[in-house]
Amino acid sequence: MSETITLEVLRYHPETDSEPHFQNYVVPYRDDWVVLDALNHVKDNLDATLSYRWSCHMAVCGSCGMMINSEPKLSCHTFLRDYRGGVIRVEPLDHFPIERDLVIVMDSFMDKLSSVKPYLIPKQDKPLSTGEYLQLPGELDVFHQYTQCINCLLCYAACPQCGLNGDFVGPAALALAHRYNLDSRDGGKDARAEVVASNEGIWECTFVGACSEVCPKHVDPAAAIQQTKISASVDWLKGLLTPGAHK
Amino acid sequence: MNPRPYVRKVERSWWLQHPRYVAYMIRELTSLFVGLYCALLVVGLVRLAQGQSAWEGFIAAFSSPVGVAFQLVCLVFAIYHSVTWFALTPKAMPLMIKGERVSGTVIVGAHYVAWAVVSIVVLIGAGV
Numbered sequence: 001m002s003e004t005i006t007l008e009v010l011r012y013h014p015e016t017d018s019e020p021h022f023q024n025y026v027v028p029y030r031d032d033w034v035v036l037d038a039l040n041h042v043k044d045n046l047d048a049t050l051s052y053r054w055s056c057h058m059a060v061c062g063s064c065g066m067m068i069n070s071e072p073k074l075s076c077h078t079f080l081r082d083y084r085g086g087v088i089r090v091e092p093l094d095h096f097p098i099e100r101d102l103v104i105v106m107d108s109f110m111d112k113l114s115s116v117k118p119y120l121i122p123k124q125d126k127p128l129s130t131g132e133y134l135q136l137p138g139e140l141d142v143f144h145q146y147t148q149c150i151n152c153l154l155c156y157a158a159c160p161q162c163g164l165n166g167d168f169v170g171p172a173a174l175a176l177a178h179r180y181n182l183d184s185r186d187g188g189k190d191a192r193a194e195v196v197a198s199n200e201g202i203w204e205c206t207f208v209g210a211c212s213e214v215c216p217k218h219v220d221p222a223a224a225i226q227q228t229k230i231s232a233s234v235d236w237l238k239g240l241l242t243p244g245a246h247k
Numbered sequence: 248m249n250p251r252p253y254v255r256k257v258e259r260s261w262w263l264q265h266p267r268y269v270a271y272m273i274r275e276l277t278s279l280f281v282g283l284y285c286a287l288l289v290v291g292l293v294r295l296a297q298g299q300s301a302w303e304g305f306i307a308a309f310s311s312p313v314g315v316a317f318q319l320v321c322l323v324f325a326i327y328h329s330v331t332w333f334a335l336t337p338k339a340m341p342l343m344i345k346g347e348r349v350s351g352t353v354i355v356g357a358h359y360v361a362w363a364v365v366s367i368v369v370l371i372g373a374g375v
Binding site for chain 2: 012014017019020070071094095097098099105138141142160163164206207208209210212213220222223226227229230
């Protein structure tokens with residue numbers, strides 16, 4: 001008999017279940033399969049009722065984040081071979097309500113993301129005829145890593161503060177705010193500060209650092225938040241020393 | 248039936264579920280001892296202001312076996328706190344000089360050098 005591996009998957013169907021429960025599936029073991037391949041095998045061959053999100057299968061779309069043996073991971077980026085001989089426990093991302101099986105409700109994140117105004121707010125609007133807002137490669141380097149976020153939400157699942165306080169704006173949204181604050185073409189720092197520098201913003205972060213450890217794109221949200229804390233403190237001090245002056 | 252998203256509770260023991268959370272909680276705990284030691288130094292200043300006998304009483308208490316043991320515990324926690332904090336500094340203060348990122352090792356190393364310099368100045372000031 002060819003080798004197999006067992007997936008222990010958290011199931012929840014709101015129509016029939018009062019709470020989630022685990023269901024086991026035995027799937028073929030393949031060296032080159034990732035957990036997402038195994039879930040697709042279940043869906044196609046064993047149980048068509050299993051629900052989960054996925055799209056690109058190449059760590060770009062950010063849809064297939066799950067708890068794999070209690071660690072937030074992209075299921076398309078997690079090989080079965082790293083769990084050979086054991087059981088793989090697959091659960092929906094921590095700190096989010098479960099919509100169905102492995103599908104989470106991410107509305108709260110979408111609200112938080114839009115609240116930090118994650119887009120360029122030019123210092124001065126200029127007419128299209130004057131051309132692009134130019135930027136030097138060195139100016140891009142300053143924030144490039146923070147542009148790599150794919151909104152996979154692994155950082156929210158890893159961050160205990162996100163679990164303990166649902167209002168915390170959270171790592172990805174704050175990292176993206178920092179990305180725009182650092183952009184040489186942007187002048188929206190003050191407009192973002194109301195959310196970013198609030199109690200539910202950067203100050204809810206206690207620098208556990210788990211967000212950066214689990215980030216599949218090496219965005220390092222923990223770094224972005226600590227830098228924003230320093231920058232917000234400097235702005236606060238400037239405001240204190242020069243009352244009435246523009247920051 | 249309308250969809251009912253299921254909300255999972257965070258267990259009180261969440262911090263025991265991964266070594267990274269345990270390490271974090273230890274770091275948080277160490278700050279308690281750093282704070283306690285700072286509070287004791289403030290008490291020392293108050294005793295100094297109260298006169299010679301009060302100050303000598305404070306020094307005697309600090310030099311007693313219990314006092315020394317407490318200071319040793321505080322020292323261990325302070326070192327743990329400082330070392331783990333220094334390790335995190337490249338995240339909080341990434342430096343770019345002439346368009347090049349300064350490596351984390353240099354930033355961490357600079358903190359140790361500053362720590363050594365401040366310690367030497369304090370020791371010289373204390374007449375050691």
